[in-house]
Amino acid sequence: MKITNKKVCLGIGAVSVGLLGALSLYARPPFTDAQIAEQQQELLEVVNHGRDLWHGSNPDMSTNGLACGNCHPDAAASNPNTFPKYVPQLARVAAMREMINWCVVHPQNGKDMDLNGADMIALEAYAVYLYRGQKLDPGYTLPLPPDPVKSGVGYPHTPSGIGVDK
Amino acid sequence: MSDGNDLTRRRFLGLAGQAGLTTFAARAIGVNLGLVEVLSAETKSSLQPFSFALITDSHLFSIDNHKFDKALADAVAQVNALTPAVDFVMYTGDIAQNGREDQLVKGKKILSQLNSPLKVIPGEHDWYLDMGKAWNGLFGKETWSFDHKGVHFIGLNSILVRDFWTGAGMTPLQRMQTLEMLESPIAGPWGVRDAQLEFLRKDVKKLASNTPVVIFTHSPLWDYYPRWNFQTEDAPQIREILSKFDHVTSLHGHVHQTIYNKFGNISSAGALSTSWPWPYPPVKLDYPGSQMNQSDPANVKDGMGSQSLAFDASGGATVTYEPFANSLTPFLKDGVKV
Secondary structure (H helix, E strand, O other): OOOOHHHHHHHHHHHHHHHHHHHHHOOOOOOOHHHHHHHHHHHHHHHHHHHHHHOOOOHHHOOOOOOHHHHOHHHOOOOHHHOOEEEOOOOEEEOHHHHHHHHHHOOOOOOOOOOOOHHHHHHHHHHHHHOOOOOOOOOOOOOOOOOOOOOEOOEOOOOOOOOOOO | OHHHHHHHHHHHHHHHHOOOHHHHHHHHHOOOOOOHHHHHHHHOOOOOOEEEEEEOOOOEOOOOOOHHHHHHHHHHHHHHOOOOOOOEEEEOOOOEOOOOHHHHHHHHHHHOOOOOOEEEOOOHHHHOOOOOHHHHHHHOOOOEEEEEOOEEEEEOOOOEOOOOOOOOOOOHHHHHHHHHOOOOOOOOOOEOHHHHHHHHHHHHOOOOOOOOEEEEEOOOOOOOEHHHOEOOOOHHHHHHHHHHOOOEEEEEOOOOOOEEEEEOOEEEEEOOOOOOOOOOOOOOOOOHHHOOOOOOOOOOOOOOEEEEEEEOOOOOEEEEEEEOOOOOOHHHHOOEEO
């Protein structure tokens, strides 16, 4: 039997259609639930590392005892959703990592950090995670609205009721 | 500091000059409308105008020549420059950052430069390394009261938490570090607890209801933002005990910011720290104007300072904030009637 180019093309076409049909039968999201859970866990581990760094776990980040958390409890007033923006201290539009670095070098009198290092990514992840769900709002606004922190990692934000007359 | 001191003197002279009628009139149209005016009429004969200063939250580290040492010394200089001189100076807690004795000793040494007598209550940063042993040794009892020129003053230790460390097997250092983190939920809510509530009950039992009362605590006596312990768990009991008075002024540290509130018969004001300003928490305030300007991180003095409180002969009192930089809103600039 003579196999012509036409027949080959038809054959390949038929196989392709068959494969596509099979794939559509077994279609799934890009990641399984288990994979997504694993990825989220990885993220939370980095966020938790960032929380520790935020509260002084890396001595290189400070020579005067101060940590990010001294002025920014719950990452309050760090406003990651407003970056990039003009930062007067740097006299240019800058990313949040650069602002973090400014705080490390100046108020904390610590060592200049690698902007792409694991610690910097963790610090940024912590702040952004605490502001999750907030509207992206690049630029500096004055006065800023009240600190929009909703909740933290491992720190449930429960309604108070404390100190309230019953 | 010279400019700041001149400003301080001018502001204080202005306040002293308007003692009596002006302040009374301002209060009549201001936030303290109510029972206080009756009190003023009844007790003004026994009241003498006077003032005291309030310094708080210096958070001194053990590091030599730390910038916070200088900030506390600047606050001391501000207070010493007040004219007329204040009758005493109140310190509402957190002299130290890590509860170390050397930090408390350093603070006591800087504060010894004050020209007026000093009264002190502790903050959590002073306390949880050795459960107040060093603090008590240096500053005496943390619970006290005294009368001065017709006003009754009370100091309480409001940073007492339930024992979270024994069961967890924590070292004293771990216990202290837990309390150092403002947003840590581990230590739980602060309070003054039963023994001090009993002290308070006995202390005010025989006082006439028209006696002006000033109560000092490290944390606010209202439910401001418990997540950061901007609260006192047993404040309702404190408020109940003090409810017999026509008017009570509550002054507190811990919040590192100007903040005013009025609830029942109590006016409450928070104090500027000398170390750093906390951001305002996401809370809707009855007096939003009492928030100071958002601090500029590039200005190392912004958002910090000291304050003073002046009583006039009518029983009216005004808190005057003395920031190191230009941190005050119009609401705050001319003083806050409390």
